[in-house]
Amino acid sequence: MSSSPCPPSPNEVRLENALHSCSADPYAWLRDRDDPRVHAHIEAQNARTDAFLARTAPLRGRIFEEMLARVDLGRCSPPVPHGPYEYFSRFEEDKAYTIHCRRRRVSGEPEEIILDENLLAEGHGYFSLGFLSVSPDHERCLFGVDTRADERFALFVRFLANPAISVAIPGSYGSALWSNDRQIFYSVRLDAYNRPFQLVRHRVEGTSIFEENVFEEKDAAYQLRLSRTDDGRFLILTSWAHDTTELRYLDADDPNATVKLLFLRRNGVEAYATHHEEGFYIVTNEGASTSRILTIPPKNQRLERRIFRNARADVEINWMQAFAKHIVICERRRGLPTLHVVDMQTNEDHVVDLPESVIALYPEDNREFETEIFRFGYSSFVTPYTVFNYDMAHRRLDMLQQSAVAGYNPTAYASERILVPTEDGVNVPMSLVYRKGRRNDGSHPALLYGYGAYGFRLEAEFSSLRLSLLDRGFVYAVAHVRGGGELGRDWHEQGQGRLKQNSIGDFIACAEYLIREGFVHPGRLGVMGESAGGLLAAAAINQRPELFSAVVTDGPFVDVINTLADETLPFTMSEWKEWGNPSIAEDRAWLQSYSPYENVRRQAYPSILVFCSLNDPRVPYWEALKWAERIREMSSEPAGILVKVRLDGGHQGMSDRFAEVEEWASIYTFLIERLTASVGA
Structure with missing residues (x-):
């Protein structure tokens, strides 16, 4: 890589930083996106990474072609x-x-x-359709468009009888839904910090649209979400702040509906709701160590709440969906999901018989309430995404569609879930997938993936792109560390705030296990993390760099203290519940103990490929740039750091599906080049 453009030296960076009067942080100058030197620095980073990719072009081209060939x-x-x-x-x-x-x-x-979307995307480097909602009379649709990758959606109403007529609604929005009155829709407006804070009612008269503010969330730590109950009778307005929610509702049949309180916020209590017949059904952890379902009649909320489904110590309720005669409940026991169907006339409960246990389950788009058919999606490490229709009355499961993967033979691959012991006596689940014939002699390369925040669950999902690693002998592992939600709310809390080191320790324990048990060659272990998962990977290589040979991060949350201290950034105050507030001495102490940027040490670091996006509203681009520069300054191998700044991407990466495959081909080329003996693998 010697022919690639070189990054600024630490001394040059400190000199530029001195001009900005930022003595505490020598790389703070990289935050100024209007500074020409920042743009020059980004261009240099991208050129350096492009030079590496050009050197590996033959392999990258082969991987791209085989990935694309598998996609339908x-x-x-x-x-x-x-x-x-x-x-x-x-x-x-x-x-x-x-x-x-x-x-x-x-x-x-x-x-x-x-x-x-292709027509709407013309002329834009980035395009995202945030939402699409068809009116109850099927004559209009609402849609939101983001062309800057900043998650600020421009709202439009289109008249389907004449698609050439689209009316733009001024402002930026997070979501929008029709009420049951064909002339009324509601939207959630964003403030200057991208916080969904205001519910707006819009009345359509011809091609003119009039609006009025209906509700505003005053607490800056909370955001608004808008949804519809499964029976279509109510709109649910949720105020949420990671682990706390408050619910309100509007009558979808009343064009002049007022917002009414349904479920009062209490710190640490979460809830979401649907409606069936004469009551709201609410999944909540209120009064329970896990979760349960309560019913509340909307007309008289002073009545005592009934328990529809009680809490059990080892079971979490992930989601539910109501139909006229049934309610479907997705429960998770020991991290594995099951589907339960409750007959609302007999109260009989049965479990849907599924062919695998380590799976991911998702409700599909079920728009009809008066039906016996429940549609859901199913996937596993070895089973491509499959859509099923389930006849709830006759208990019949029919496969509707499975994603086509050209040349794929599922019998050639195996998956398993194991439990990894940690130093504090906790067993951490880890999911594995690999090509059959794997030798348990420590000769294979492996990629370890993790996230571990916000109670988010990493599912055992299929990826046709991943086959390019598995077919080259890789073991792919997912560490379900504390801080995630795989084992319920308590699992999240054990890796949150002051206990964040548990997440990092779990991730390191999984890496050690893979090496100790012969799943991976000691010098061929790579790790990957995105966003909060980037924090996990970055903290792990600070603490145990000798375990890892290659690291890939995307939009990594690594400049933790500086970001959480900056209230001008989107979502900062709402993030304090998950991580801590650095203005509080106790919080700052634990953040300081693991924050990747502050804990870069003078030691040998593995090769690193880091992606970020210039307009990412969730993790600013400068976090990745600052972190990379600090590692270059401290590492004994500074040339092994590659940075790619997407000028047109967002927090989720590229929006163009072909560009996304190209990016994954680049990532896998980097990993194969670093973790296998030959670049021609």
Whole structure:
């Protein structure tokens, strides 16, 4: 890599920093996106990374072609029944974005294109459709568009009888939904810091739209979310702050509805709601160590709440969905999900029989309430995403569609879940997938992935892209560390705030286990983490760099103290519940103990490839740049740090599906080059 452009030396960086009068942080100058030197620095980083990718172009090209060959480029989603229509989305093989369609539920009817994202994306380096909502009379649709990657969505109303007519709504929005009145819709407006804070009611009169503010969340630590109950009778407005929620509702049939309180916020109490017949059904941890389902009648909330499903010590309720005669509940026991169906007439409960246990389950787009059919998605490390229709009355499971993966043979791969002991006596689940025939002699390369924050669950999901690693002998492992939600609320709390070191220790224990038990060669272990997972990976290599040979991070949250101390950044105050507030001495002490940026040491670091996005509203681009510079200053191998700044990407990366595959090909090329004996693998 000697021919690549070199990064500024630490002395040069300190000199520039002195000009900005920032003695405490020598790389703080990188925060000024308007400074030409910052743009020059970004260009140098990208050129250096591009030079590495050019050197490995033959391998990267092969990986890209094999990845793309497995993707069903012309795939179409199963049609979703909704009133007189069935709605679906599809791709065209040479197009980067989705086309949203419908057709009448009559055999032989042609499709009607509601929205073609490819047309909306023209002329933009980034495009994201944030939401799409069709009116109850099927004559209009609402949609939100982000072309800056900053998650500030411009809102439009389109008249489906004449798609050329679209009305732009001034402002930036996080979501929007129609009420049952064809003339009314509601939106959640964003403030200057990207916080969804205000509920707005809009009235449509011809092509004119009038608005009024309905509710405002005053507490800056809380954000608003808008949803509809499964029976369509109410809109639910949720104020949430990571581990605390408050619920309000509006009557979707009343164009002049007022917002009414349903569930009062109490610190540490979470809740979400749907509605069935004469009551709200609320999943909550109120009065329980795990979670339970309560019912509340909307007309008289002073009545005592009934328990519909009681809490059990080893069971978490992940989600529920209501239908006219049934309620479906997804429960998780010891980290593994199951589907329960409750007959609302007999109260009989049965479990849906599924072919695998280590799986990911998701409710699909179920728009009809009066139906016996529940549609859900299913995936595992070895099973591509599969859509099922389940007949709740007759207990019949029918596969509707499975993602096509060209040349894939599921019998050639194996997956397992193991428990990894830690120093404090906790067993941490770790999921593995690899190609059959794996030798247990410590000769394989491996990639360890983790996240471990916000109670987010890492599921055992299939990836056709990942096959390019597995087919080259890699073991792929996911560490379900504390701080995540795989084992429930308590598992999250054990890796939150002052206990964050538990997450990092769990991740290190999983790495040690892979080496000790012969899953991976001691010099061929790579790690990857995105966002909060980037913090996990970065902290682990600070503490135990000798375990790892290659690191990939994307939008890494590594400048923890400086970011949490800056209240001008989006979401800062809402993040304090998860991490801590550095203005409080006790909080600052534990943040200081592990924050990746502050804890870079003078030692040998593994090779690192870090991605970030210039307009990322969640983790600012400068975190990755500052962290990389500090490692270059301190590491005995400073040339092993590569940075790629996406000029058109967001927190979730690139929006163009072909560009996304190209990026994954670059990541896997880096890992293969670093973790296998030959670049021609």
